[in-house]
Amino acid sequence: MNTNVEVREFDSNPLDAAEALSFVDAAGNGAGSLFVGVVRNLNQGRKVRAVSYDVFAPLAEQGFAEICSEARQKWGDDLRFYVAHAKGRLQVGDISIVLAAGSPHRAEAFAACRYLIEEIKTRSPIWKQEHYMDGDSDWVKGHALCGHD
Amino acid sequence: MIVKVQMFGAFRVLGDQIEVKIKEGGSVSDLRDSMLQYAQNADLSELLRVSKFANQSSVLGEGAICSSGEVLAILPPVSGG
Numbered sequence: 616m617n618t619n620v621e622v623r624e625f626d627s628n629p630l631d632a633a634e635a636l637s638f639v640d641a642a643g644n645g646a647g648s649l650f651v652g653v654v655r656n657l658n659q660g661r662k663v664r665a666v667s668y669d670v671f672a673p674l675a676e677q678g679f680a681e682i683c684s685e686a687r688q689k690w691g692d693d694l695r696f697y698v699a700h701a702k703g704r705l706q707v708g709d710i711s712i713v714l715a716a717g718s719p720h721r722a723e724a725f726a727a728c729r730y731l732i733e734e735i736k737t738r739s740p741i742w743k744q745e746h747y748m749d750g751d752s753d754w755v756k757g758h759a760l761c762g763h764d
Numbered sequence: 765m766i767v768k769v770q771m772f773g774a775f776r777v778l779g780d781q782i783e784v785k786i787k788e789g790g791s792v793s794d795l796r797d798s799m800l801q802y803a804q805n806a807d808l809s810e811l812l813r814v815s816k817f818a819n820q821s822s823v824l825g826e827g828a829i830c831s832s833g834e835v836l837a838i839l840p841p842v843s844g845g
Contacts, residue, residue, distance in 0.1 A: 652845050668844070669772050671837050673820045675844075700844060712845055732845060740818070740837075741844025742773030754774040757843030760816045762792075762823040 617695045620679035622672040625703040630710040635697040639717025643693065648724035650732050652712035654705045658755075662748040668711060670702045671740035682734045686716070689730065690723040698731060700741060765832035767795055769817075773840040777806050786830060792817045793826040795836070815840045 619638050623630060636647050654666045683696040695717035705711055714731045718724040735741075736758070743755040766783050767790075782802060786794045795817060803812040816839045817824050823839065830836070 669776065670844070671770070671772055671818070671839065674818055674823075674837070677821060736845040737842070739842060739844045740772065740839050741842055742840065743843045744773075754840075755843040757841035759814050759841045760823050760839055762816045762818075762825040762828075 618680060618683050618698075619696070620676050620683065620698045622670050622675050622700050622702050625668075625701040625705055625709065630699050630701055630713045632710070632713050632715075635699065635713045635715035638697040639695040639715045641695060641717060643719055644695070644717045646718050646721040646724040648716045648718075648721070648728035650712070650714040650728050651710055652732070654707050654709050654711055656707045658745060661745070663707060663745050664748050665704055665706050665746040666711070667704045667744040667746065668700070668702050669742040669744065670700065672702070674740050675700065678739050679735065682731055682738070685734070686727040686730050690727045691718065694718050694723060694727055696727070696731065698735070700735075700739070704746075765790070765830075767830045768833070768835045769795070769799070770835060770837040772837060774808060774811055775815075775838050775840060777808075778802055781835075788832070790830055791826065792824050792828045792830065792836075795830055796826075799838070811840050812838075 679698040697715040700712045716724045716727040746752045784798045786798045803809045818837045
């Protein structure tokens with residue numbers, strides 16, 4: 616198996632960057648590219664203390680696999696991918712997403728890893744609710760999805 | 765007929781799932797119209813307008829036909845990562 620995609624309940628099993636790099640490693644690979652998304656403490660001037668991630672898991676995981684397949688078509692059948700997105704309430708500093716791309720060469724690993732995160736951010740059914748230091752909460756405005764008849 | 769709709773994102777304020785009555789053989793567009801009363805009550809009319817509906821495997825277009833008892837999901841604009 617050359618691809619791992621999953622939505623993970625953060626409370627029971629936090630994301631792990633080392634696990635991602637280990638998965639995409641292979642004897643023929645000279646490069647592993649890693650992206651780690653982390654909850655930050657400020658967004659648009661408001662102090663953030665936590666973020667809740669809501670995920671439609673079956674469609675999200677299917678979409679992750681499709682995006683990996685697209686990346687493999689662009690940069691090579693021999694690439695290995697790891698995609699994991701957290702679900703639930705995360706504190707500042709917690710990891711929300713881990714992506715890794717393993718490839719024989721660095722150019723393909725970098726390009727594919729960048730492609731994965733950019734596509735996931737605009738296409739995956741995932742929603743972010745920010746919880747602010749002043750006690751207020753708000754859903755982050757996002758990208759509208761495309762549908763097909 | 766009744767279509768069940770799972771709530772996500774800002775629509776969670778309506779609950780985890782709601783049941784919406786639409787005409788027999790109605791489409792996603794009909795479902796959207798029928799959901800308007802729920803959305804108006806929660807000040808979500810504009811969000812409903814820009815949201816999509818999906819089944820377990822794909823995002824549906826406006827003309828897609830709904831089935832009685834089917835469970836769909838409403839997907840507001842996304843913000844993951």
